[in-house]
Amino acid sequence: MFTVRQALLEDLTQVRDIGIHTYRAHFGELWHYPHELEAFLAEDFSVSALEQTLRDPDVCWLLAYENDALVGYARLNVDSLLAPTQTRGAELQKIYFLPGHAGNGYGQRLFEQVQQRAIERRQKTLWLEVLQRNTGAQRFYQRQGLSICGETCYTSAQGSIGIWYMSKAL
Template sequence: MITIREATIEDLHVLRDIGIETYREHFSDIWTTTGIQNFLSEDFSVFELQKSIESPTRHCWLIAFDEEGRAIGFSKINWSKPAPLSAQVGAELQKIYFLKSQAGKGYGKQFLKFIQDSAQNHNEDFIWLDVLKTNSNAQRFYEGFGFRTLGEIPFSTDKAEIGMVVMGCDLSQ
């Protein structure tokens, strides 16, 4: 069982550390060493995180903790964002990552359910995300929660052109 709560400014460094660690664990193979460092320095900079955390009407950062109170995962939701390839506006699930050591414990299901409930509590009736085109396991996971493929959009790193699959889920049912 995990505990999930909204991140506050006091969590900034924990969020930065877990963000960098999980991103490196999951995506270091799609970047060069310099490329991933540049991406992480920008995406998880203290300045960018602080600005985002301090905008709760636009963004929501969630942190997942294990039974010992250690941060093991996090998520970022952007409220009321237009989905690519669709006329729908809804909550964008921009990030959801767990430490690799925590995989297979059912935490992702618990976290995604929490995120869907949070979106509904913010009067969002649609939630969408994009996932690497090559990540069929994640796509199947989201399909199990009612997400459907809306189409593909380009995505590249400094190493390769990969592409993303955009998926969406109607929450109004």
């Protein structure tokens, strides 16, 4: 059975663990130096950073379960600025599943929950960033009704990575 619920402050350790695990699985190869990856994860998934977002009324963490096992999550930020259009809307900042739990319809069901939360928060737009080279994710988002509305580039010591902005009206 697949279920989704909003994360609570008491879920901080679970959010941290699945966040680090899924980030390594999906993006670990983008980092040339393991110590830089570890520094990023330590900051992005620090207890203080997660506690702040779990308490923030403009951030919604959703946890996805298969039976009683946590298999995925999403993070939605409301009233977030979409740079190409200079409008505000709901930003789907993260939506990830553990390896082996993709391709079974769970992404669709979690996305529907994200979209519903955005509508409940009276957001007019749902938007996200996706790597230009991640064509599988782009196809998934296009099936959900999003389309490319701009582009940017993330530059770090690792190099530059092209990113598409995708959005849809709600």
